[in-house]
Amino acid sequence: MNARSDRTPAPAAVPRHELIADAALTLLAERGMRGLTHRAVDEQTGLPQGSTSNVARTRAALLEAAVRRLAEREAAVLTARERSAAGRAGAARAGAGAGAADAETEDAGAAVAEALSLALHRYLSRHRELLLARYELALEATRRPELRAVYDRAGRAFREPMAAMLAAAGSADPERHAMSMVAWCDGILFSCIAGQFHAAAPTRAALRTSCAELLDGMLRG
Numbered sequence: 408m409n410a411r412s413d414r415t416p417a418p419a420a421v422p423r424h425e426l427i428a429d430a431a432l433t434l435l436a437e438r439g440m441r442g443l444t445h446r447a448v449d450e451q452t453g454l455p456q457g458s459t460s461n462v463a464r465t466r467a468a469l470l471e472a473a474v475r476r477l478a479e480r481e482a483a484v485l486t487a488r489e490r491s492a493a494g495r496a497g498a499a500r501a502g503a504g505a506g507a508a509d510a511e512t513e514d515a516g517a518a519v520a521e522a523l524s525l526a527l528h529r530y531l532s533r534h535r536e537l538l539l540a541r542y543e544l545a546l547e548a549t550r551r552p553e554l555r556a557v558y559d560r561a562g563r564a565f566r567e568p569m570a571a572m573l574a575a576a577g578s579a580d581p582e583r584h585a586m587s588m589v590a591w592c593d594g595i596l597f598s599c600i601a602g603q604f605h606a607a608a609p610t611r612a613a614l615r616t617s618c619a620e621l622l623d624g625m626l627r628g
Contacts, residue, residue, distance in 0.1 A: 426452050427462050428476030431469055436539035440547055445469065471557045474544055478561035480537055485526050490568075515576035516622040522572075524615035527592060531599050531608045538600045565589070577626045584625045591621060 421429070430451040434443045448459040448469070463469040530538055548558040566585055573588070574581035595614070598604045609617075 424462050428472045431473040432540040435543040436536040440543050474557050484529050516626050520618035523618045527614050528611040
């Protein structure tokens with residue numbers, strides 16, 4: 408009997424390497440690191456036995472494929488239009504005159520808070536599987552230097568835009584502020600998925616308010 412999850416796309420719907428990486432993420436979320444094997448991925452996808460080995464011959468290769476696919480899927484949590492809204496607000500602030508600086512900073516901070524709260528809410532309401540898979544991979548990366556390098560490269564694709572967005576919004580120390588914001592976002596997600604607040608995830612409005620409060624302190628400090 409085909410054990411493929413309903414969440415895994417049908418084999419004809421996506422390229423085989425994506426299908427296999429998506430199945431690996433599902434298995435990591437559902438069964439943990441021990442449940443991720445080449446045979447389990449074959450069964451999850453409904454592909455012939457040995458198909459996963461043809462795409463990712465070793466376990467290390469399978470884990471690296473999962474990290475790369477995770478980064479692709481996380482990058483799609485917000486659309487390009489939604490991500491660019493915060494950037495446009497920051498650009499408007501940068502071009503404002505001195506007399507309008509405070510108002511533009513407030514508008515830019517509100518736009519960043521809007522984007523971040525939307526992403527956080529979507530993770531908590533739609534993408535729990537991605538978060539659980541990410542936590543499994545993050546822990547495994549602490550034990551595998553080669554996976555650590557892949558994981559860190561993927562992470563830069565999120566940290567660097569965060570720093571640029573905060574710089575455009577008026578941050579006096581965008582690198583440090585980006586670290587603080589990423590750490591806060593990661594803490595919210597972990598607490599609400601696997602920590603003490605898993606039973607009552609915050610609303611979109613609550614997330615927006617918290618983001619705005621943090622950003623206000625950074626941008627006006």
